Amino acid sequence: MGSWIVRFAFVAVIVSGASYYLAFRKKEFSHLQIARYAYSLTSLAVISFCALLLSYILTHQFQYTYVWNYSSTDLPTPLLVSTFYAGQEGSFSLWALYTTIIGMILMQYSSKRGYEPEVMFVWSMILGFLLLMLIVKNPFELIWDTFPGDLLRTGAVPAGVTNFMWIDQAKGIWGQFPVEGKGLNPLLQNYWMVIHPQILFTGFSSMAVPYTFAVAGLLRKDYQSWVRVAKPWLVFGAAVLGTGIILGGYWAYETLGWGGYWGWDPVENSSLIPWLVSIAAIHTIMSQRRSGTFVKTNFSLCILCFIMVLYSTFLTRSGVLGETSVHSFVDAGMWAYWLLLGVIFFFGLFGFGLLIRRSKEMPKIPVEHSIYSREFALFIGAFLVCFAALFITIGTSSPIITNILKGKASSIDTSFYVKTTLPIGIAVALLTGLGQLLWWKNSNAKELFRSMTYPLISAVIFTGGLVFFVERDVAIILFSFASAFALFVNIMVGYRIFKGNPKFAGGAIAHIGLAFLFLGFVASARYDDKQTVSLEQGKPTEIPGGYSLTYEGNHQIDNERYGFNVEVRHGNEVYTVMPVMRYSNFTQSLMRHPDILNMYTRDFYVSPLSVETPDENAQVTMSLGKGESKELGGRTVTFVDFDFNDVEKGNMITGGEVTIGVNLVVTEKGQKHEVKPLFKRGSGGPTYVPAVLPGTGVQFTIVKMEPNREDPSKSRVEIGVTDPAGMAGKPKNETLIVEASIKPYINLVWMGTVTLVVGFIITIVRRVQEARDRPGSAPAAEV
Amino acid sequence: MKIKIIIASIVIVAAIVFGAVSFVETNVEYTDFKAAAGTHKKVQVKGEWMKDQEATFDPRTTQFIFFMKDEQGRVEKVVFDGAKPNNFEIANAVVVKGRYEEGYFHANEILTKCPSKYEADAESVKKTL
Numbered sequence A: 001m002g003s004w005i006v007r008f009a010f011v012a013v014i015v016s017g018a019s020y021y022l023a024f025r026k027k028e029f030s031h032l033q034i035a036r037y038a039y040s041l042t043s044l045a046v047i048s049f050c051a052l053l054l055s056y057i058l059t060h061q062f063q064y065t066y067v068w069n070y071s072s073t074d075l076p077t078p079l080l081v082s083t084f085y086a087g088q089e090g091s092f093s094l095w096a097l098y099t100t101i102i103g104m105i106l107m108q109y110s111s112k113r114g115y116e117p118e119v120m121f122v123w124s125m126i127l128g129f130l131l132l133m134l135i136v137k138n139p140f141e142l143i144w145d146t147f148p149g150d151l152l153r154t155g156a157v158p159a160g161v162t163n164f165m166w167i168d169q170a171k172g173i174w175g176q177f178p179v180e181g182k183g184l185n186p187l188l189q190n191y192w193m194v195i196h197p198q199i200l201f202t203g204f205s206s207m208a209v210p211y212t213f214a215v216a217g218l219l220r221k222d223y224q225s226w227v228r229v230a231k232p233w234l235v236f237g238a239a240v241l242g243t244g245i246i247l248g249g250y251w252a253y254e255t256l257g258w259g260g261y262w263g264w265d266p267v268e269n270s271s272l273i274p275w276l277v278s279i280a281a282i283h284t285i286m287s288q289r290r291s292g293t294f295v296k297t298n299f300s301l302c303i304l305c306f307i308m309v310l311y312s313t314f315l316t317r318s319g320v321l322g323e324t325s326v327h328s329f330v331d332a333g334m335w336a337y338w339l340l341l342g343v344i345f346f347f348g349l350f351g352f353g354l355l356i357r358r359s360k361e362m363p364k365i366p367v368e369h370s371i372y373s374r375e376f377a378l379f380i381g382a383f384l385v386c387f388a389a390l391f392i393t394i395g396t397s398s399p400i401i402t403n404i405l406k407g408k409a410s411s412i413d414t415s416f417y418v419k420t421t422l423p424i425g426i427a428v429a430l431l432t433g434l435g436q437l438l439w440w441k442n443s444n445a446k447e448l449f450r451s452m453t454y455p456l457i458s459a460v461i462f463t464g465g466l467v468f469f470v471e472r473d474v475a476i477i478l479f480s481f482a483s484a485f486a487l488f489v490n491i492m493v494g495y496r497i498f499k500g501n502p503k504f505a506g507g508a509i510a511h512i513g514l515a516f517l518f519l520g521f522v523a524s525a526r527y528d529d530k531q532t533v534s535l536e537q538g539k540p541t542e543i544p545g546g547y548s549l550t551y552e553g554n555h556q557i558d559n560e561r562y563g564f565n566v567e568v569r570h571g572n573e574v575y576t577v578m579p580v581m582r583y584s585n586f587t588q589s590l591m592r593h594p595d596i597l598n599m600y601t602r603d604f605y606v607s608p609l610s611v612e613t614p615d616e617n618a619q620v621t622m623s624l625g626k627g628e629s630k631e632l633g634g635r636t637v638t639f640v641d642f643d644f645n646d647v648e649k650g651n652m653i654t655g656g657e658v659t660i661g662v663n664l665v666v667t668e669k670g671q672k673h674e675v676k677p678l679f680k681r682g683s684g685g686p687t688y689v690p691a692v693l694p695g696t697g698v699q700f701t702i703v704k705m706e707p708n709r710e711d712p713s714k715s716r717v718e719i720g721v722t723d724p725a726g727m728a729g730k731p732k733n734e735t736l737i738v739e740a741s742i743k744p745y746i747n748l749v750w751m752g753t754v755t756l757v758v759g760f761i762i763t764i765v766r767r768v769q770e771a772r773d774r775p776g777s778a779p780a781a782e783v
Numbered sequence B: 001m002k003i004k005i006i007i008a009s010i011v012i013v014a015a016i017v018f019g020a021v022s023f024v025e026t027n028v029e030y031t032d033f034k035a036a037a038g039t040h041k042k043v044q045v046k047g048e049w050m051k052d053q054e055a056t057f058d059p060r061t062t063q064f065i066f067f068m069k070d071e072q073g074r075v076e077k078v079v080f081d082g083a084k085p086n087n088f089e090i091a092n093a094v095v096v097k098g099r100y101e102e103g104y105f106h107a108n109e110i111l112t113k114c115p116s117k118y119e120a121d122a123e124s125v126k127k128t129l
Helices: A002-026 A029-058 A065-070 A077-085 A088-112 A116-136 A192-206 A208-219 A225-256 A266-291 A295-317 A334-359 A374-396 A398-406 A415-437 A445-469 A474-500 A502-526 A724-728 A747-773 B002-025 B033-037 B117-127
Strands: A152-154 A164-168 A173-176 A529-536 A541-543 A547-556 A561-570 A573-577 A580-584 A589-593 A595-598 A602-612 A619-625 A629-632 A635-643 A658-668 A671-675 A678-682 A685-689 A699-706 A716-722 A735-744 B027-031 B043-049 B056-058 B063-070 B075-080 B093-101 B104-113
Touching (some): A029 A088, A029 A116, A077 A088, A077 A192, A088 A116, A192 A208, A192 A225, A192 A266, A208 A225, A208 A295, A225 A295, A225 A747, A295 A334, A295 A374, A374 A398, A374 A415, A374 B002, A415 A445, A415 A474, A415 A502, A415 B002, A445 A474, A474 A502, A502 A747, A529 A541, A561 A602, A573 A602, A589 A602, B027 B033, B033 B043, B075 B093
Antiparallel strands (some): A152 A173, A529 A735, A541 A547, A561 A573, A561 A580, A658 A671, A699 A716
């Protein structure tokens, strides 16, 4: 039934779109009515099938493949709900749901400002594409259709089998379904799974709104007022998407154990790219509001923003990056690949095609601003941000690009991203400061330099301190200086604005947040002091930075997880951290979770690597030919030869004690030890005398000797090695190996984000009020 | 007006050139062990790890040592700076990124590829019946 609701929604949205188009062209109220009615039906249908899917999940209807694939009966309710969007079909459903809801708000918003037909026409097309995806990748697929070979059966139902359903009782065809689901990947089983995707998808959905307004403006040849109505949505989208991105970073930092919050992975990059484009658009729209310039730029950027959202979906869901990223959700199948590609071209051609057609008719606005103008600063800044987005796009798409150019796919090292975005970051940070000091149209150069004095001096002092104490890298020094400059300028300017009218301080506050973010990046990544430490149980181990770690022991948390308690001493303070290792049956592998001591000026981060429990009775047998070497535990064991000196002396014949030795050489990094286990045959019988490797407890014992008299080079020997762990220098007690790192001032990153979002919110409040005060005075569209 | 165009053009050209150079420089090619041995660049090699050979973590040097066969069939020792990656046991293919050094491949990244989702799924469906 669910799939029929999806198809119904698809048909309804097509009707809605067509009617809105007719309403736009013919301006008859009847079309508008039908369109609104159809859209309401669409909304109802989308909400219904989402509710249906959720109900199936909550009642464990494992006959549906999607429910079986991602949920199980042992999940707590919040996580169970979140399995709704754990897979492709579900996340497209979530996207459709948010698009529908935003559409309902958008309908009211655009209608009050006289844009409804155009906006909702485009919106219907977008929703239509999402529903089309859901028809192709059906969340309501039944499990015996996915695995017909295993689950589709004919004939009588065996006794005792209750987990089945009749497909065609007359023909005796029935399908069996599982009684338990596969479950949710343990990596996703935490509270972030409930929050992060929802925020991200809200952000993605709202990024379609500026696109809609841009196209609406083009359709009705309104080149100026659309920016005012679109602006609050743009800022909202940027705020939400930005929050979602940072939350994803925090999730990785807190849960995954590789010690960072950003890996330049395709999934991360593809949400960053549209965000950067939206930021550029926000600033160029400001310019257009002021002086009417950047008309075509603003159309292009708003269109591009949505296209990049689609492109990012394509990169991460189509499997095209499958070989080169461990993150790519490879699964889609050919249909989805071509469909997504087609959709990108469709919306891109539609938007840009319209722009090109209209651009001939657009009035030319003379450019009047000088170099010392805010317009120019905004232009360069927005331009650079777009370039950053371009670099990241190219880097992320490099497997595709190199495949086309060279015929062989290759990826790029993540250093590419840092190399290309760091210079841009420096310039943007500088402009974030300068831009606030420049006036619109033109500034007095002398006045400009005078206003820069205090922030400049403060920035120089700050950077000087940095150079003096720690930093030598030129790029980082410049970046820190630029960020500090931006920080001080915006504090100065923001304070002034705030005293005047708090609502106008959004930009300054957002820029302060950005400066904190940049400085946080530098501090936590650059001065990240990472080391791997072996902690023998009970033995305190000092690491640089004044921290002393003692591994206390482990205990079992539940049937998969083990917590490892480590006491951390720093000066007079004592803390306990408990990193966790979990062997997951779901992924058949070991998962590591760190524990973090969050302090004001730094984080102390402990991630478990492995735990070594010594096995003193372990023995390994090595078989070596004469002159042959083999490796064991990082050292090389070479069988040199037999020592038959005793034999030569003729003791064997007389029955006296005979000693035969085996000359071994154990080498490690050039250092050689001679080890000689012995075989004695005497009156009491044979005895094997082991030889101990000096500095360890490792014993070498002869197991078998095969001397070859005719060809001594073919002699062989078998040596038993006890406590091979000792070969690798492993200690006696249980030892926990951790990676400990200090991340200075990482709180700046989180603080910066919060400040940034606060700045956004203040701006949204101001712009929404503005948009309300002067209802759309757009000219009636000509046909 | 003229100055602005000049500035903008310089910035654009500089950015393009810089980007292109960085792109080529940081390119990590897919090769096999034979080619990797012949170059000092960072490369990536795809293959499978040899389950019948040593795969141990040395806590003294914090390196994970294992053996891998590339797509041409050549087996090499791989030394990875770090602990055994999370999905290593069930990985049916691995990609190692790094450089070839004296007699072994020094990897600073390992990507593990797990069995195809649908293969694994058909098995798990039967288990949960």
